[in-house]
Amino acid sequence: MTEYRWLLPAVLHGDLVGERSPARRSARDWGVDIVVFVVAALMGLAAALAMHPVSSLPPAVVLADQVIGAAACALLWLRRRWPVGLALVMVPAALASGTASGAVAVALFTVAVHRPFRTVAVVAGLHIAVLAPQLWWRPDPEVSFWGAMAFSVLSYLLLVMWGMFVRARRQLVLSLRDRAERAEVEAELRVERARHMERERIAREMHDVLAHRLSLLSVHAGALEYRPDIPRDDLVRTAGVIRTGAHQALQDLREVIGVLRLGGEETETTPDRPQPTLADLEGLVEESRTAGMEVTLDLRVAEPRRAPAALGRNVYRITQEGLTNARKHATDARVDVTVRGGPGDGLTVEIGNPTTAGQAIPGSGTGLIGLTERAELVGGRLAYGVDGAGRFRLDAWLPWTA
Numbered sequence: 001m002t003e004y005r006w007l008l009p010a011v012l013h014g015d016l017v018g019e020r021s022p023a024r025r026s027a028r029d030w031g032v033d034i035v036v037f038v039v040a041a042l043m044g045l046a047a048a049l050a051m052h053p054v055s056s057l058p059p060a061v062v063l064a065d066q067v068i069g070a071a072a073c074a075l076l077w078l079r080r081r082w083p084v085g086l087a088l089v090m091v092p093a094a095l096a097s098g099t100a101s102g103a104v105a106v107a108l109f110t111v112a113v114h115r116p117f118r119t120v121a122v123v124a125g126l127h128i129a130v131l132a133p134q135l136w137w138r139p140d141p142e143v144s145f146w147g148a149m150a151f152s153v154l155s156y157l158l159l160v161m162w163g164m165f166v167r168a169r170r171q172l173v174l175s176l177r178d179r180a181e182r183a184e185v186e187a188e189l190r191v192e193r194a195r196h197m198e199r200e201r202i203a204r205e206m207h208d209v210l211a212h213r214l215s216l217l218s219v220h221a222g223a224l225e226y227r228p229d230i231p232r233d234d235l236v237r238t239a240g241v242i243r244t245g246a247h248q249a250l251q252d253l254r255e256v257i258g259v260l261r262l263g264g265e266e267t268e269t270t271p272d273r274p275q276p277t278l279a280d281l282e283g284l285v286e287e288s289r290t291a292g293m294e295v296t297l298d299l300r301v302a303e304p305r306r307a308p309a310a311l312g313r314n315v316y317r318i319t320q321e322g323l324t325n326a327r328k329h330a331t332d333a334r335v336d337v338t339v340r341g342g343p344g345d346g347l348t349v350e351i352g353n354p355t356t357a358g359q360a361i362p363g364s365g366t367g368l369i370g371l372t373e374r375a376e377l378v379g380g381r382l383a384y385g386v387d388g389a390g391r392f393r394l395d396a397w398l399p400w401t402a
Contacts, residue, residue: 007243029080036106037076043102054082069099074253076103079110087111087123095130098138105159112163124160128153130226138264203368204317206253213249215327216291241290278304278312278339281319288323293335295323300340301347310347311400314374315339315349318382321371322351322394330354330392344402346380349392355386 072093079086079216087107108127112120131152135145143346165367326335333354341347368384380398387393
């Protein structure tokens with residue numbers, strides 16, 4: 001708004017910042033006030049010249065008329081600060097001086113522009129009320145009294161209507177400007193919210209992927225630490241698994257950090273990371289078995305590849321987090337994974353393991369909370385805890401439309 005300040009009336013700036021009467025004129029205001037003063041002075045001069053040849057008034061009265069007209073024009077510089085007071089002062093000036101007609105018109109127009117209709121109606125009514133004695137005191141020899149009265153009243157009404165139109169237009173400009181500013185702020189908030197949600201999604205993906213891979217690395221490294229006498233072939237195989245898992249974890253970390261550096265926004269040059277599906281559950285379970293876990297998978301889905309991509313990805317992440325938690329807190333326990341359901345019924349994921357803990361791996365404690373949010377975002381539900389048999393259970397249901 002600053003770069004357009006010199007183009008707008010100062011009253012607009014005052015309204016925008018909560019001021020009613022601006023203390024300083026803008027460059028535009030100075031230009032308008034100078035033009036208004038010159039126009040009012042020329043109108044007064046024209047009225048004085050027109051009255052001089054036909055006037056039968058004494059010279060002192062004519063001089064007083066011109067002095068009052070000049071003073072009325074000078075008072076126009078106060079019209080922005082005290083528009084109503086100036087218009088009320090112009091009522092006796094209009095009655096006493098025909099030369100003040102230009103200043104009277106400007107004062108009435110200013111009130112119509114800057115004040116509400118009730119105030120404008122009162123001020124205009126006072127000016128119309130003094131028209132009759134004014135025309136009787138200074139009659140026009142070429143126009144009848146009623147003709148001059150009708151013309152003057154019509155002129156005042158048109159002047160008031162013009163001023164009210166200008167006021168309505170300025171209020172419309174303010175309303176549109178305020179609406180545009182609010183829309184701009186709301187758009188920025190929507191963009192910021194979208195970025196925040198995207199970063200939360202990336203954080204969940206980072207936790208799901210890295211926690212799983214790093215826990216596998218911890219299990220394999222623990223096997224090397226506690227079994228230094230394992231056969232050479234097993235040692236080479238375990239070292240290869242650790243190296244592959246570390247490379248995969250680093251690759252996932254690079255991709256997540258790359259997206260974060262872009263502010264959470266995907267670009268055309270950002271490669272899409274392959275997302276897991278329901279058909280990848282077998283590979284996920286096999287990774288855990290390779291790490292030494294005892295995992296049973298009961299997949300009761302007729303055609304896993306037909307499951308929607310988003311549904312399969314969520315089931316995969318839930319299973320992945322369940323296996324990661326079991327590996328952290330119940331390393332030597334058997335884990336049972338059951339996935340069943342189909343279109344129309346949804347998919348149910350059940351993961352259970354005894355609470356007998358082996359060597360625990362530290363965790364952040366936010367994985368299950370993130371899984372609950374993931375399930376609720378797609379219209380599902382998730383529950384976890386220790387059942388009556390002393391087993392830790394993770395149960396989730398996700399919708400699958402027919």
